[in-house]
Amino acid sequence: MTDTPAHLDLWPAPYASGAVDATVSVPGSKSVTNRALVLAALASEPGWLRRPLRSRDTLLMAEALRALGVGIEETVSSSSTAAGAPDGRGEAWRVIPAGLHGPASVDVGNAGTVMRFLPPVATLADGPVHFDGDARSYERPLHGVIDALRVLGARIDDEGRGALPMTVRGGGALDGGKVDIDASSSSQFVSALLLSAPRFNQGVEVRHTGPRLPSMPHIRMTVDMLRAVGAQVDEPETGGEPNVWRVSPSALLGRDLVIEPDLSNAQPFLAAALVTGGRVTIPDWPARTTQPGDALREIFTEMGGSCELTDAGLTFTGSGRIHGIDVDLGEVGELTPGIAAVAALADSPSTLRGVAHLRLHETDRLAALTKEINGLGGDVTETEDGLHIRPRPLRGGIFHTYDDHRMATAGALLGLAVEGVRVENVATTAKTLPDFPQMWTEMLAIEA
Ligand SMILES: O=C(O)C1=C[C@@H](OP(=O)(O)O)[C@@H](O)[C@H](O)C1
Ligand SMILES: C=C(OP(=O)(O)O)C(=O)O
Structure with missing residues (x-):
């Protein structure tokens, strides 16, 4: 982990002089948008994504599918007031499936969803598809997808790396069938194989054989979205064998889908209510969802607030006190x-567990959080699978972000309560929330 020169891209994180009171409309979910794009591309008829997220990760997904021959047209939906509205709301993508063609090149950036969900799609193309991305994408685990696709009949040139860059030698179809994988480093291995499986000749039977499986809500999201386009899925949570998912071969329907707001991107705004003892409403919070961000209702309530889901959305009200949490x-x-940042401001210590796999995310998040919170005077230690956070008075300073959007929003959160925090490269929030700095200052009612 290298230090970025201090003069580069330092964003003075606004300090909150009082309690926030705001309504913040959060753009669409990254995870739903990128699944919807893949499923629409594999369908047998055109479909619509309304209010898709338009951010680096989802634009990379759309561009990659276009490179394979899929039509993705930008339109202004009837509910829109203006094309190109800053938060992307009101816009729609019309997806027109087509035969998938190689040769093609895919830039995955540092998007886990693109680097994992698209290689199975590429096996269906009629020529080679080359995958490359940011330097960090070479270090993120992909072996689960590569090895599984080989077992299912694919030809992949990765020069033995088990990682990017690589070329999938698409043959126009894939046998599919049974495969064992260890998805303990990323749930996205399972989601990737399931999403394309209706188009494999024999569908797929995926058995997870590893010690643990992170991010189960994201696998539920995959299963729900597959079923919504007509796929037949057997899975552990509805009576299937533990750790086994089966998808039958079938045609997929085109869908007209309104994308839910990204509840993980709602996190910093809800946390602002907790940190300042204020109140924030997120409109369009879904009554039922598979997004992991829905767990914030319980987690932030335990840390010191209350929330209410009404027709206006989810309103979270901070109590003025922040408690530590063992979770x-x-x-x-x-x-x-985001939880680590709030915990660093609490009135008691916190233990965050079960997240060893975060060392393989956009950056090593456990190391980065420890170094940066401690750099402001905090007392955080890494454990084998998480963090111990003992709150201490913090001071201003540079908060490095390591090209990680969630490090940038964590730094902004600390800045609400600690004067003089400067977040390096806040523009990295463009991965999933390009308008973050503007949304943050609007929430605080600060003149831009
Ligand atoms: O499938 C998805 O959309 C995601 C799954 C999770 O990945 P991991 O299981 O690798 O943590 C999550 O962290 C990521 O932000 C999005
Ligand atoms: C881990 C994340 O992203 P990715 O989809 O790149 O894995 C994230 O958004 O926190």
Whole structure:
């Protein structure tokens, strides 16, 4: 982990002089948008995504599918007031499936969903598909997808790396069948194989053989979205064998889907209510969802507030006090940076457990959180599978972000309560929330 020169891209994180009181409309879910794009591309008829997230990760997914021959048209839906509205709301993507063609090149950036969900799609193309991405993408685990696809009949050139860069030698179809994988380093291995499986000749039977499986809500999301386009899925949570998922071969329907707001991106705004003892409402919070961010209702309530779901959305009200928490975040790992930031401001220590796999995310999040919170005077130690956080008075300073959008929002959160925090490269929030700095200052009612 190298230090970025201090003069580069330092964003003075606004300090909150009082309690926030705001309504914040959060753009669409990254995880839902990228699954919906893949399923729409594999369908047998055109479909719509309304209010898709338009951020680096989802634009990379759309661009990659276009490179394979899929039509994705930008339109302004009837509910829209203006094309290109800053938060992307009101816009729609019309997805027109087509035969998948190689040769093609895919830039995955550092998007786990693109680097894992698209290689199975590429096996269905009629030529080679080359995958490359950011330097960090070479270090993120992909072996589960590569090895499984080989067992299912694919030809992949990765020069023995088990990682990017690589070329999938698409043959126009894939046998499919049974495969064992160890998905303990990423649930996205399972989701990746299931999403394309209706188009494999024999569908798929995936058995997870590893010690643990993180991010179960994201696998539920995959299963739910497959079923919604007509796929037949057998899985452990509805009476199937433990750790086994089966998808039958079938055609997929085109869907007209309104994408839910990204509840993990709602996290910093809800946390602002907790940290300042204020109140924040997130409109369109779904009554039922598979998004892991829904767990924030319980987690932040335990840390010192209350929430209410009404027609106006989810309103979270801070109590003015923040309590430490002892919690297993294995199911909701992507919430860890925001929870760690809040925990560093609490009135008692916290233990965050079950998130060893975060060492393989956008950056090593356990190391990065420890170093950066301690750099502001905090007292955080890494455990084998998480963090111990003992709150101490913090001071201003540079909060490095390591190209990690959730490190940037964690730094902004600390800045609400600690004067003089400067977040390095806040623009890295473009991975999933390009308008974050503007949304943050609007929430605080600060003139831009
Ligand atoms: O399938 C998905 O959309 C995701 C699954 C999770 O990945 P891991 O299981 O690798 O943590 C999550 O952290 C990531 O942000 C999104
Ligand atoms: C882990 C994350 O992303 P990715 O989809 O790249 O794995 C995240 O958004 O927190």
